[in-house]
Amino acid sequence: MCGIAGLFLKTPSLEAQLGSMMSGMLAVLSERGPDSAGFAIYGSGTRDLVKLTLRLLPVPDIEAAVISAARTLDLKIPSFHANHAVISVPQGRLQAVKDFIRESTILQGTEIVGSGTRMELYKDVGLPAAVAKRFGLEHMSGTHAIGHTRMATESAVTTKGAHPFSTGLDQCLVHNGSLSNHNGVRRGLQREGLSFETDNDSEVAAGYLTWRIREGASLEDALKLSLKDLDGFYTFVVATESGFAVLRDPVACKPALVAETEHYVAFGTEYRALANLPGIAAAKVFEPEPATVYAWKRN
């Protein structure tokens, strides 16, 4: 099953409400995915600083250890949202900081779930409304966000298996469906130098797009190419620093709806998820066609 919610603002008028809109959508989609939930939100940021979203193990004094690590690395004090921390790192020192986090004994078990100049990424097991509340989503603002409520089919109910999956800077993907050739595609991508955190099929789709974009494709073209290379059933919603896109498999196995107004583009697995958005009564509501890429970009 699974549920997907996506919001892409075309004007700044609703930026302060982005988190509360997304939080409402995820709560409605609980019935499609009560196992776990997650979201990526694109808020403020600067080009030279990368925000690393870290997931911390539930061990005593872990926050103090993160703060101490930040001091050691001469970085600003991170912000904490439940068991996640967001730490800003200058672009040039990104790899060094990542290596430090992975090798640090006091930060053992800390996972880097996402990195981006504007993207922050939160996910956890539990009912979607509870997960959104835990991270304080309703108080977050930004330009776009994608979220997911998961009913696990292809891998276990773990935080690692929750969506979104991020395999590149400011890139993330949510998926409803299941892929049948992900093991083969994963091996191919590993040969291209990509690494994967899980055995999850959706992470492979994210990695595939990261690879295509790395090789020079636009988000739209990367998705068009995925039609040929990814087999299975899927609805993907993908976000980048300035882009937002939707793709359904050629037989449109999984439900999908888009609502567009002058202020936003909203994606929902079901209309119920869109029903409470501001101005929805006047929105243009449509089902994305199968095997057709829909993409929007911010200027």
Place this chain on the structure above:
Amino acid sequence: MPTVDLAETKLRDLNSALHKLPHDTNETRWIVANPGGKHAIACGVSLPITVEIEGHVGYYCAGMNSAATVVIRGNAGVGVAENMMSGQVRVTGDASQAAGATGNGGLLVIEGNASARCGISMKGIDIVVKGSIGAMSAFMAQSGNLVVLGDAGEALGDSIYEARLFVRGSVASLGADCIEKQMNQQDRAELNAVLARAEISGVSADDFKLYGSARRLYHFHVDNADAY
């Protein structure tokens, strides 16, 4: 005239009230406000009442309908009028996948477009779509009429039995064992009757092409023709 606001009333209470109506009820016109995309609204209504829904509905709206007239002023989710037995369902907007699936009778009118698998396994229902229909429509359709004023997507009528498919626009491709057929007097009369029941005027039966079964895929025997 009862008005039920689904922002305040539970869906189950609405459906249960519709199911409990006595046969001689005077409450023959129901208005449903704020449907909010909820699933299974006005399912299984079995009296000749009218239910008017003011907005978009979720899955299986008016499923198993018999005798009632259900009007949806908005879009409908997956499986609108699924397994309808009789009566009429009208969608003023678009319908999602599997509209009218397995319908035994009655009339489903979609004023916008319908997505994939429209009329899948239809068994006697008449479906009229003013716009276009998606891929795999009328898959394994057994009987009834599917009338499309716009275009049809890929694999129309795949593995079809004895349903009749009238399409005014283009057909992306025909499914296995579905062929274009010569329209005879009876087909034309039936098409005109369905259009009239759907209250569609200004459309000529001559503009449609008829598609149906080549009867090579299933064991058709001419002695059983009356059963369809």
